[in-house]
Amino acid sequence: MNPYNEIKHTKGFIFNIQRFSIHDGPGARTAVFFKGCNLRCVWCHNPESIEFKPALEFYPQKCIGCGQCFTVCPTGAHIIMRFGENGEPRHVIDRKKCTRCLKCTETCYSGALAGVGREVTAEYVVESVKSDLPYYERSDGGVTITGGECMVQPDFLYAVLAGCKESGIHTAIDTAGNVPWDYFERILPLADMFLYDIKAASPEAHERLTGAENTRIIENLRRLCKSGRRVWIRVPYVPGFNDGELTGIADLLADISDEAARAGHKNALELVEVLPYHKLGVSKYEALDINDPTEGVEPPSDTEINRAVELLCSKGLNARKS
Ligand code: SF4
Ligand code: SF4
Secondary structure (H helix, E strand, O other): OOHHHHHOOOEEEEEEEEEEEOOOOOOOEEEEEEOOOOOOOOOOOOHHHOOOOOEEEEOHHHOOOOOHHHHHOOOOOEEEEEEOOOOEEEEEEOOOOOOOOOHHHHHOOOOOEEEEOEEEEHHHHHHHHHOOHHHHHHHOOEEEEEOOOHHHOHHHHHHHHHHHHHOOOOEEEEEOOOOOHHHHHHHHHHOOEEEEEOOOOOHHHHHHHHOOOOHHHHHHHHHHHOOOOEEEEEEEEOOOOOHHHHHHHHHHHHHHHHHHHHOOOOOOEEEEEEEEOOOOOHHHHHHHOOOOOOOOOOOOOHHHHHHHHHHHHHOOOOEEEO
16 A cells, blocks of 8 residues: 555645745755744744744735725624824734634735635645646756744654655755654655754753754754765854854854764765845734844845855855855
């Protein structure tokens, strides 16, 4: 019996399938974004991905005032509030009342309301990914499963990977690695490569910046590099947050690379990419009505990024700007 056939109806939460991505591993790729994450990085540019349930985004500038959402909302979460000295009326969502049923998004034709996240089967994902097979073959691309944190939906991830491998599709996993090693072991036969986030070197800084310390994350990376899988490291560069960690990160990665080489896996850390902080997530924080912890932070300059890349290269690592 084909194992994928047995598990293709496994369900999981995703919030996007993005075709023709050139920033998520080698070649042209389809990036599948799993919803839900077990870290809370202060600079997260996908805040809509964090929770394991749907999110409701509201873009008031697109609202045409048709009133449909007021009519359909079962909890009365759409309300008019008055602001300023003149009591200017404004349409807002009472987030405490909203149950994320997303009924209002179905009646909003202006695009002012958008639901993020839906439950789908592994088969749905695999069929979507398969539609671009010719592009993968031409570009040495494939599928990248990302998030959120894709490793925290292990059964769904396994089923999607099994379906992709059955169709001969190259598979990459984009993870922050904060899961038990067992989760990696289970998918190793189905994963061609890993994109692995390293956000800080010291456990204290990692906990302050992401909500979790990094002992398990680093141990998992050491094991992964000795497994023979291709590994690309991704280091976000966020001025004022983790830029003070770069020297520690460079030393840590050099040590892991040496250790893998001694175990017979020279160049296990194939590439280290530095990801400059960007402001594309700002409008999402507004649409979700949550505070942006990086408000006022500006993207790093080319000089800062080049210096970071040079530092990593000086430790014998193959580094570049993403
Ligand atoms: S998602 Fe549901 S509960 Fe929330 S505002 Fe829309 S209709 Fe109301
Ligand atoms: S349904 Fe959409 S366009 Fe109509 S009032 Fe609600 S948010 Fe505005």
